Amino acid sequence: MSAGVELKITAGGESGSGVGTADVLELPLDLPLLEWPAGYLAALPRGISRHVVRFVRLPGMVVAMKETTDAAAHHEYGLLRQLRRLEVPCVEPVAVISGRTTAEGDPLPTMLVTRHLAFSLPYRAVFSQQLTRDTLTRLIDALALLLVQLHLEGFYWGDVSLSNALFRRDAGAFAAYLVDAETGELHGNLSRGQREHDLEIARVNIAGELMDLQGGGMIEADVDPLGTSELIMAAYRSLWDELTADMTFSASERWRIEDRIRRLNELGFDVEEYALRPRAGGSELVLQPKVVDPGHHTRRLERLTGLRVQENQARRLLHDLDEYRAEVHPGLDEHEAAHYWTTEVFEPMVAAIPEHLKGKLEPAEVMHQLLEHRWYLSERAQRSVSLQEALDSYLAEVLPARRDEDAIVLNPTTSMLSAVNPEDAETPPRRAEEPPSDH
Structure with missing residues (x-):
């Protein structure tokens, strides 16, 4: 940095994830982002952007750095922090770095720093x-x-x-x-x-x-x-x-309120608040959802197991948990059964994944695919295949063929395009029938 120039770092990441000043000062901040040496960069697949964006390795995290205007960087940083507080799915803002100059004293763009979203893809x-x-x-x-x-x-x-x-x-x-x-x-x-x-x-x-x-x-x-x-x-x-439309029903059909809420739950939303108002002289009522909150299945799974996953993953794991409870521990309440499912089913599955395959997919996605794989094996064998048998087959035949969706390619000579378009075998679509259960 040039003498007399003040470098400003606005940081406030979540749970101590803010970028450290010492870490920032180790970066080549006096160079345009396009000219940063490959040794600082993580070769992850990038989307299309009107700005220069690069993934950069810092101690304990990988971040995306975007060069933009000072006003735009602070505006976006503030919005992302607000959206994170509202629990809207978005990337985590880490810092804004402004006041950069070249070694000759020429100004350089402000940079917005966000945490890389693990297992995500453009x-x-x-x-x-x-x-x-x-x-x-x-x-x-x-x-x-x-x-x-x-x-x-x-x-x-x-x-x-x-x-x-x-x-x-x-x-x-x-x-x-x-x-x-x-x-x-x-x-x-x-x-x-x-x-x-x-x-x-x-x-x-x-x-x-x-x-x-x-x-x-x-x-x-x-x-x-x-x-x-x-x-x-x-x-x-x-x-x-x-989610938001009014529903009209007769005063004798109050059961339709619970039916509407159950339908929204199936879509993955909780109804936190709703309004009822009379219509047509009191013979009819109008239900108006006021506050709907996404993440119904995610919250239920986290409440039962402590696992925080995507909504559809939570829906799938909850289905397996409910089957496990009915078959293995029918006398337990759902919290006790969830504890046993976590320790006897989910955690052993995660522990069984070899270290060199852990970057392929999130554990919850692996669990979903394992359940799907067991169903296909059961259908093919015309018998109920155990989870252990399915796991052995999945780890030997399916997971190794997938690309690493959380891998960082550290070889600076690796083409960025090669990280974008590797072979990727999609999970086949589920059939209408549920897979046989055998815990």
Whole structure:
């Protein structure tokens, strides 16, 4: 740094995860990010960005560093902190580094620092050779759900796209996380016009992204970019209406309140508050959900086991936990049974994963795939395959073939593109029947 120039570090990460000043001073801050030596960088797959973004290794963490304007960096840092407090899926802000100059004293852009989201991928890195229609639909559904969650909290995104989100596998589906909040605004609530404008931005951006992929032969030939981009509007509106629309019923049909709440629970939402008002002279009632909170299954699993996973993963693990309780410990309450399931089923499975395979997938995703694999083995063998037998087969035949989704390629000569498009065998879709259970 040049003499007389003050380097400013705004830091406030969660749970002690803020970047240390000493660690920052070890970085080549007097160079543009594009010129940083490879020894500082982690070769992880990157999405498309209008800014220069690099993954950087620091003690105890990998961070994404983005060069931008000072105002934009502080604005995005503040928004991400607010969204994290609201428990909206987004990357964790770590610091803003400003006041950088070259060795000659020329100013350099401010940098926003966020923690790398483990096991996450930009949408281009989700597939291998071609993006299939099914995978594309699941990505768009995940983005629609994220947009609904943001809008419920009063957040206007302003630049909705596949590129501005990261995706984590979630028991056959995907979970989307906001990664770029630079154009965002947080309000008390959003008008219909603001929500529809975000939707239109999403439609246009997704259509453009798919046209770009189509031009490179990276999506199936029969995928219509314009028609496919409309999927997010249908998915968003259907979910928004289910979560927020009024429901009218007669005074004698109060059971429909519980039915509506149960349906929302199945979608993964808790109803924290609702309003009832009379209609038509008191012969009818109108139910209006007031506060809906995503993460119903995630919270239940965490309450029972202490495990914090994605929503669909939680749904899948809870199903296995409930089966385990019914078959192995039918006399125990769910908290006691959950303890035994965690110590007798989940933890031994995690411990059995060899060290060199631990970076392949999150443990909860491995558990989901293991349960799926057991079902396929049982179907093929026409008998109930034990979990241990399925685990042996899965570790020998399935998991080693997957790419490392949490791996950091430390070889500076490795191409970034090679980290984006490795072979990736998708989990086959689940059949309608549930797999046989044999704990």
